[in-house]
Amino acid sequence: MRQSCRALIMSAVGVASLLILTVPGQSAELTRGAMLSVSCAGCHGTDGNSPGSVPGIAGKSASFIESAMKEFRSGARDSTVMGRHAKGYTDEEIKLIAQYFANRK
Amino acid sequence: MSDFTRRDFIKLMSAAGAASAMGWPIVAQAARRRVVVVGGGFGGATCAKYIRAFDPRLKVTLIEQDTKFVTCPFSNAVLGGLRTIGSITHGYDKLRQNHGVKVIHDRATAIDPAARKVMLAGGKRLRYDRLVVSPGIDFRWGAxxxxxxxxxxxxxxxxxxxxxxxxxxxxxxxxxxxxxxxxxxxxxxxxxxxxxxxxxxxxxxxxxxxxxxxxxxxxxxxxxxxxxxxxxxxxxxxxxxxxxxxxxxxxxxxxxxxxxxxxxxxxxxxxxxxxxxxxxxxxHAGTIAHTAGLVNKDGWCPVNQRTFESAMHKDIHVIGDAAIASPLPKSGFAAGSEAKVCAAAIVASLRGETMPDPSYVNTCYSLVGPEYGISVAAVYRLKGNEIVKVKGAGGVSPKDATDMFRRDEARYAAGWYSSITADVWG
Known part of the structure; x- marks a missing residue:
């Protein structure tokens, strides 16, 4: 029993190390979109999942996020703090952020 | 791997020997680079979590002397009777369980940059490939x-x-x-x-x-x-x-x-x-930064503004209140933002990649009353070697705001707290 247990553990270990070596896809690509977007998580929650009163943005459509950000920036959409933030990003950056959060769950 | 030398091979083999003696899978251990983070506050805990999020193959160990962290943000609300201490106290279980961060509750007493080792009060010595120091502040007693x-x-x-x-x-x-x-x-x-x-x-x-x-x-x-x-x-x-x-x-x-x-x-x-x-x-910067020779004459830590690598020692990064990152303020929120940039810099460096241009942010709410909140915000980028505020963005709440605006900001302040503490310890 102990013998077979050990054999099982050893083969599991073998499989695990194989996995670690052969699945580099586990690590995320460090994209510009990610670099910009992780800074939003402080208020909107990790990956845009907000646990409190700040609106969550995970999985919202890219077009919704993009237009909301542009409207915050121009003042067309009322806000308390988002207008001040949105002015810090270019059209291209807003698009990258919108795509990033559209792809979160 | 192209510059893999014979010396590296010997090193790897002896590391593998030690690893297998401890019962760990040889190959996996050799493939995993090790990041040690000193300090489990807004900077350190965020950095540990995001390094693992960016690259789960990396082994991340967080050193924090306390088993619970009580946040300075919203501690004024405790003084005002709006909150309990319990509601601003956070533990490390989720970093362990959800993010695979190894958390050791001990105090870092010394750092050996040449040997790349951190010494702990309990006697342990931890080897690192990259070290993050996020010690917060200590007081200049007697000033x-x-x-x-x-x-x-x-x-x-x-x-x-x-x-x-x-x-x-x-x-x-x-x-x-x-x-x-x-x-x-x-x-x-x-x-x-x-x-x-x-x-x-x-x-x-x-x-x-x-x-x-x-x-x-x-x-x-x-x-x-x-x-x-x-x-x-x-x-x-x-x-x-x-x-x-x-x-x-x-x-x-x-x-x-x-x-x-x-x-x-x-x-x-x-x-x-x-x-x-x-x-x-x-x-000034927390004690370990002084012990490890990471501070300047003013007692704060000069760092590369892109990677937060110390100007004093290679492969050691300093983030949060201890680091000199002005115009970013010494705030928990800024520490978290610095931590993510630092995490990306470390992951990119260990992979031999170039990190995309960083972006930093700060958002700080203050409660004037339970239903009266005000805020300051800023977005920052790197210009040359310096962090600069993006012109035209950020600023404080308007002076002529309505009562409803102040109420909304008080409500968002509470939401801000829920989100950031979940982003740090959740």
Whole structure:
């Protein structure tokens, strides 16, 4: 029993190390979109999942996020703090952020 | 792997030997690079979590002496009676369970940059490929004469949240109606620039209900402060006549205290006795940064503004309040933002990649009253080798905002707290 247990553990270990070596896809690509977007998580929650009163943005459509950000920036959409933030990003950056959060769950 | 040398091969083999002796899978161990993070606050915990998020193949160990972390953000709300200490206390289980961070509750006592090792008080020695130091602040005891650690038991600083917060709250509860509360903020730079003035608001909120004849005197070592017009407008509106701000040039800077009589002695002008005295002493980077030779002559840590790598030692990064990253303020939120940039820099460096251009952000709310919030925000980028504010973005809440706007910001302040603490420890 102990013998077979050990054999099982050893083969599991073998499989695990194989996995670690052969699945580099586990690590995320460090994209510009990610670099910009992780800074939003402080208020909107990790990956845009907000646990409190700040609106969550995970999985919202890219077009919704993009237009909301542009409207915050121009003042067309009322806000308390988002207008001040949105002015810090270019059209291209807003698009990258919108795509990033559209792809979160 | 192209520059893999014979020496590397021998090193790898002996590491593998040691690893297999401990019962770990040889190949996996050799493939995993090791990052050690010292300090489990906003900077350190965020950095540990995001390194693992960016690359789960990396082994991340977080060293934090306490098993629970009490946040400075919202500790003023505890003083005001709006929150309990429990509601601002966070543990490390989720970092372990959800993010695979190894958390060791011990104190880092020394760093050997040449051997790339961290020494712990409990006797352990940890080897690292990259080290992150996020020690927060320590106090320059004695910078104000007679204000030392013992004096902080009777005249609490409450500038590291926890028992000090509870002591200050208890003193406020025990104070007579008509008593004098003194708050003495330090010169710049210090942790949380709007903090002392939010504190005045929250204490005033409590006194207004429980001890309405009392007064708050702010003995300030400065002539201006963060969000000043908004705070002063709020004081006037919610607590007329209760808060008096004595600026440096009017004799606000204190040079000495007497803990026995709870008296503060300004550089010029009359001594002032208080019933409750909150001295917020001058600060510098946390102790380990000094021990490890990571500080400049002012006691703060110079770092590369793109990677947060120390200017003093290779492969050691310093983030949070201890690091020099102005115009980013010394705030928990900024520490988290720096931590993510630092995490990306470390992951990119260990993979031999180039990190995309960083973006940094700060958002700080202050509560003037339970339904009266104000904020400051900024977005930052790297220009050359310096962090600069993006022009035209950021700023403080409008001075002429409606009551509803202030209410919304108080509500968002609570949401901000839920989100950031989940982003750090969740």
């Amino acid at each position: 104000i004469e007679s204000y030392d650690e013992a004096a902080s038991q009777t005249m609490p600083h409450a500038w590291k949240a926890g028992p000090q917060t509870s002591t200050l709250r208890k003193q406020l509860e025990q104070m007579r109606d008509g008593g004098v509360v003194i708050i003495a903020p330090p010169v710049n730079p210090f942790r949380c620039p709007p903090g002392p003035y939010e504190r005045a608001c929250m204490i005033a909120h409590y006194l207004k209900q429980a001890k309405p004849r009392s007064k708050i005197l702010i003995y300030d070592a400065k002539d201006k402060f963060s969000k000043q017009p908004l705070f002063m407008q709020g004081w006037q509106k919610l607590y007329p006549g209760m808060i008096e701000w004595i600026k440096q040039s009017d004799g606000g800077a204190i040079e000495r205290v007497d803990p026995k009589t709870r008296t503060v002695y300004p550089v010029f002008g009359k001594p002032q006795k208080g019933d409750v005295v909150n001295v917020i002493p001058p600060q």
